[in-house]
Amino acid sequence: MGKGGRIACIFTPYLLTVGALICLILVALGLYKSSGPMTNVYFVKADFKDLDPDSTGLANDLLPFTKGLQQADAQGIIHDFYLIGFWNHCYGKYDTKSKKYQIEKCTDRKTRYWFNPVDEWGLDEFDDDKADGKSIMPEALDKGVSAYKKVAGWMFIAFVVAFVTTALEMIVAIAAVFSRWGSLVVTIISAVSSFFYFAAAITATAMYTVFISGVNTSLKPYKVKADLGKDMFAIIWIGVAFSLASGIFWMFSVCCCSGRSPYGHTERRNGSISRRTTAEKTPYTYERVSSPYSGARGGGAGDGATAPLTSMPQAPGGRDMAYEPFRHDGRT
Template identity: 30%
Template structure:
């Protein structure tokens, strides 16, 4: 009787030891916050990086849009292009004019004119910016109207014919650029707060990825239009050598535009990659990725299924 009961005793001892082992190291549940946080760590880090990119892009877009709105040292240096008329050669000048510090002043013009997204500013080399026009929606710079309107009576300048030809193109491009910059800024700002939603599902990644692509295209097109417009305008004015007009593109404005474009594009790339990469919380709960074994183990535990252990097999063989 003692020998017959020995295998049964060993089997019970092995079972009890496996139960103790299972109690000491339970399998993690997919509903456990720690498990969810650990399983979606890569996706969460990617979301943080994309939100940071949207934030940087929004900051630089704000600088682009408020540039040249007043004559302060900071905003006054942010412009698309700047016309230097200090040494302009007039086509005709009345004899009653009094000579000033520059030819432009003598004719009634300012030494320079610089253009922003909302308005233009003018001033003199010695005094800096003296006047900025009122910011206007869908603003576009009309040099013919502004320059000819400031000339003294009897004075005239020969503006290049290319300027008159590109005025309509300049107006359309300026309006498109204005609308795209505003819309791109709004989308980037909104995506800063909505992007964390993609942590829960890949479907949300695809949904918000469309708006990320839209923001990228809007900012890219607006930046390309601003760059092309400034370069074309500069070429059209400086190509007339007998007018002696200088033109410079705004280095800060160009840098801010392209930095905003680059960060918006980078955020879109990260956003688009989340559609097919990095485990989401829905993936963990459905077992599609990263949570399959955990989900299966949790289901077995709920059903009361005990898995075989090496200790039990050894005890049986000894018996």
Template identity: 35%
Template sequence: MGRAGRVACIGLPYLFTIGSLVALIFAGIGSTDEDSSTLNKIYFMRADLSNVTAAEASNFGDRLLNLTSNAMNNATEELAAAIEEAEKASELRDFYDVGLFGYCEGEKKGSTFDVDFCSKPVGSFWFNPLVVWHLNVSGVHDLFPSHLQSNLKTYQKVSHWMFVAYVLAFATLVVQLLVGISAIFSRIGSIFTTIVSAVATGFLIAANITSTVLFATLVGVFNSSLKEYGVKSSLGANAFAASWLALALSLVSTFFWLFSSCCCSGRTEARRSPVQGSYEKVDFGNGGAASHHGHTSAPAPTFTNTNTAYEPYRHQG
């Protein structure tokens, strides 16, 4: 197989690597641009607050006040006032979509979610409901159920490592495309590319498992703790589909990179054609007569007397 065959052999895993990188990019940049209808549909979690109306906001505050003991303190009063004021001032939006680099918010019209604002993308982002919902009043955090507080702290810590895993997966996929060029010329290049591909796949596995478990847990906690206050949470199918697709394509590319390191050497075997007029072994069987392609000839003459003249053989019919 020649160089063209070698290029064709590594072309398939190269395409799978590009596909994995593109899918990962979409999973990462979801919910970062309010003007993009496509990116607005890519999010890991959605918090729907459309049922928290002005009247509900007052009940929201009253319910949270009842979570404390009979004694009323300044923090609970501030909480009730903050919720009511946030709703009346339209600071509490109908929904919030959480992505890898930030969040988007907007208004719900019937069954349609219209995004009109997205936060500035930042690294190691985590969604803090107290800040985003404008409830960051002193002491308000303590009014949330204990398991919600605990899970928010866990979410804040784990989200950092999830972000790192996604970034490392992206970086190794880019390196894989660069190293993959060397695979055109030799199997050694394919071996190095396979190693990089395996590392990228490992980071993608870690990122996908972490994000899936993290947001599934967070949605469950939000629904169990805040649903009675009009807050409903759900997972975003598109972001997870893009992220897991990136992993699937990376797994396939790793397999084909490994295959290209075992096969498709790219070397062209030189073919030897018989040379006309080449000599072949002469068989002196049958009484010493030499045989050459079915023809016989008399054996070479022997000289008993070097002084005797030699007469060439006569042709005999």
């Protein structure tokens, strides 16, 4: 397989690497402003349009939180819905006529962002017992938010490392065209990229699943519900599939798809090794054959033959007629 075959061999993993990088870019360019084509790319949607903080039959341990929700809702602090993205969150109103959610504003972007419902809704202001160090939130929601806070920073770092290594993978992949050593280096970088890509994906999935579970469990009596963003997680896991597949193909290019020509042969001349290419013979062409009459000069005698037995007829000019046995001299 020559250089052309080598290029074809690495074309597939290179395209997969490009696909993985595009998915990471889409994650980063997801929801972060109130308008644009990426407003559907978010991690979580919390729906408060049917919020009823005056619901009855609530457990006693929810009463402080209930009081906070009531006062926050009365002051218009709580919005109809919240969308949590990679860098920030957005909120807005639900239009009952068009039955559509309309984003009003997005918060400033921050690294290692996590959504803090207590700060967002100002619940601390309504907690009369906050001096005791206990959270005003219900237990299930408090656990979900605490876990979310702890791993949000790690998730952000994992995505950043995955992005940097995937971009580096695309650059170094050019070296893979010329040698298997280049493929080995790319394979190592791809392994690092895939590891952090998968780690970021599994962290985000687990983290936000726990978070919405806490919201749905604790706030269901208030008619609040939360859902995962399907578009965001579809993009993430498609990117993971691209990344893992590219790593497998890069590994394949290390042990296979040599850039050397299949017709290359080595021979030793004057103590050094040189490479020459042997071309295949074209069918139905003339080639010289051994003559029983020409001895060593014709190639028919074995080692030790020193003289021809007899001479073959020669054409005018001294050319051996054995090359073209059907040649005639034009005479009738």
